[in-house]
Amino acid sequence: MAVIDRKKLILEAAAKSFSLYGYKATTMDQVAKLANVGKGTIYTFFKTKEELFEEIINSLIADIRFEVESVLDESASILENVNSVLVRVHAFRESHQLTIKLIQEERDMGTQTVVEAMQRVEQSIIQYMKAIIQKAIDKGEIKSCDPEVTAFVMLKMYFSLVIDWQRNHPPLTKEEIAKLFELYLLKGLLA
Amino acid sequence: MAVIDRKKLILEAAAKSFSLYGYKATTMDQVAKLANVGKGTIYTFFKTKEELFEEIINSLIADIRFEVESVLDESASILENVNSVLVRVHAFRESHQLTIKLIQEERDMGTQTVVEAMQRVEQSIIQYMKAIIQKAIDKGEIKSCDPEVTAFVMLKMYFSLVIDWQRNHPPLTKEEIAKLFELYLLKGLLA
DNA sequence: AAACTGACTAAAATACTAATTTGGTCATTT
DNA sequence: AAATGACCAAATTAGTATTTTAGTCAGTTT
Incomplete structure (x- = not known):
């Protein structure tokens, strides 16, 4: 038209x-x-600048959901799936201009609107992960547990390892992180 | 005199x-x-205000070390010890006026000197935990692993659960946190 | 007349300046 | 020899002038 x-x-x-x-x-x-x-x-x-921004964030969340869904594999193990999702989310954060800029603004200026928006993004990632985890519980792949706390812990641990660890140490490789994830969260430390 | x-x-x-x-x-x-x-x-x-501050932080670190050591129990399991240490550190953070004020200043103003000091405090906590974990490995209580990464992950997970989780959810009780810690880190999620 | 526009305004952010405060020094006192 | 506090340059803060900006609306275009 x-x-x-x-x-x-x-x-x-x-x-x-x-x-x-x-x-x-x-x-x-x-x-x-x-x-x-x-x-x-x-x-x-x-109605406002904020509303415009929120719509952009909604698209961002939709984009992430698309990325995540494209990488999910019904027939794969929970470990493989969780890892794929986290790696994909991380790659997205690092390559997507908008997220780069907003993470920066959140860190450097603490703009309230941006802080809230990024929290919304994080929440939505946790929601997808929650669903994945629930399925794994239903399949009997992992123990019964609160899927939301579990998703939350997984995301936090992942970002701790890829982001916070680097502050004082040489960065961990993708493979190392996957191994650590498996050891700490899946298999457990007990001998 | x-x-x-x-x-x-x-x-x-x-x-x-x-x-x-x-x-x-x-x-x-x-x-x-x-x-x-x-x-x-x-x-x-x-020599400077910063040096004076650093000495105060050294005392703070010594105080925390004392608290932690007073709670360690050679004969207890790694789970019990790690939990005691983390709970003690957390209680310290919440009751000790100086840490309360500095955490606040770090969050609200991002004062560089304070940020660095708190990082030093965190690092020293990780160092104690590292030693505890090394002992557990030597005793064959837990699997062989990098003690520093493990200490780091434990501390991060603990603070995620007690601090970050509350931002969007009702807080977890001490017992819940201990249970989650046991499930995620010690026993592992795998069924 | 329905959709669109950009000059306009009140409020907020910023730049600028004056006034105050503060970390650190050092000549003097104890 | 040890301690002090008036002093100073540098930094911070307060106060103010200027500019910018989100949002409106009377007027223009289609």
């Missing part, structure tokens, strides 16, 4: 600007100009 | 002030006044 989809233009422009400059440094004038749209038009689709 | 131990007075005054106001908000004039000492005197014992 000849009619331009202005909402889409705005979302694309906003995504680009948030990726490039982060949340705070993105202005509505900038988005309007980037989208070749009057500023008022933005407000016919989104 | 009739001679006043000025260094001790200064350390006590500084500890009090850091506990009450944090690192940034503590001034050398304040410490001098609190210690009933001329400001110049402080500088005969400590």
Whole structure:
């Protein structure tokens, strides 16, 4: 159709600007100009800047879900699946411009809106993992446990190993992390 | 002896002030006044404010070491010991005025000196745990593993469960945390 | 008339400056 | 010889002027 989809233009422009400059440094004038749209038009689709941002975050979450689902393998073991998911999520965080910028903004400036958004992203990742874990419990692959706490612990442990560990030590390889994951969480430390 | 131990007075005054106001908000004039000492005197014992602070942190680390050692039990299992240590460290963090203030300052203001100091505290806790874990490996209680990574993972998991989990959920009881610790780290998830 | 626009405004952020505070020194006192 | 506190340069803070920005709405375009 000849009619331009202005909402889409705005979302694309906003995504680009948030990726490039982060949340705070993105202005509505900038988005309007980037989208070749009057500023008022933005407000016919989104009540506030925050709402626009939230829609972008929803897309981000959807993108992550897609990535995660594309890597899940019904016939694989829980260890393999959990590992694939975590590695994929991590790769996503490191390659996706928007997440890079937002993690940076969260760390450096602590922008409230961004902190909340990233928490929402984390929560949604935990929700997928929860489902995966529930299936593994049902299949009898792992012991009965609270799937949400388990997902939470897995994610935290993973990011501890790939992010926090590097602060004082040489980084662990992908294989080392997988091994550690298996040892600590799956098999257990007891001799 | 009739001679006043000025260094001790200064350390006590500084500890009090850091506990009450944090690192940034503590001034050398304040410490001098609190210690009933001329400001110049402080500088005969400590080169800079940072050095004074570091000595206070050294005492803090020594205090924690004392707490931890008083709770260790050679004849107890690794699970019991690790749990005791972590619970003790946590109780310390929550009851000790200085740590409360510094954790707050670290979170709210990100004062560089404080961030580094708290990292040093964490590192030293990990060092004790490392020793405990090494002993358990030697005794054949747990599998062979890198004691430092293991200590690191344990500490991170513990604080995830007691601190991060509460952000979005009702807090876990001490018993629940001990159970989770046992399940995830010691016994492992595999059915 | 329905969709769109951008000049406009109040509020917030920033840049700038003046005034104060603070870490550290050192000539003087004890 | 040990201790002190007035002093100073540097940093921080408070106060203010200026600019920027989110959001509105009267007017324009289609």
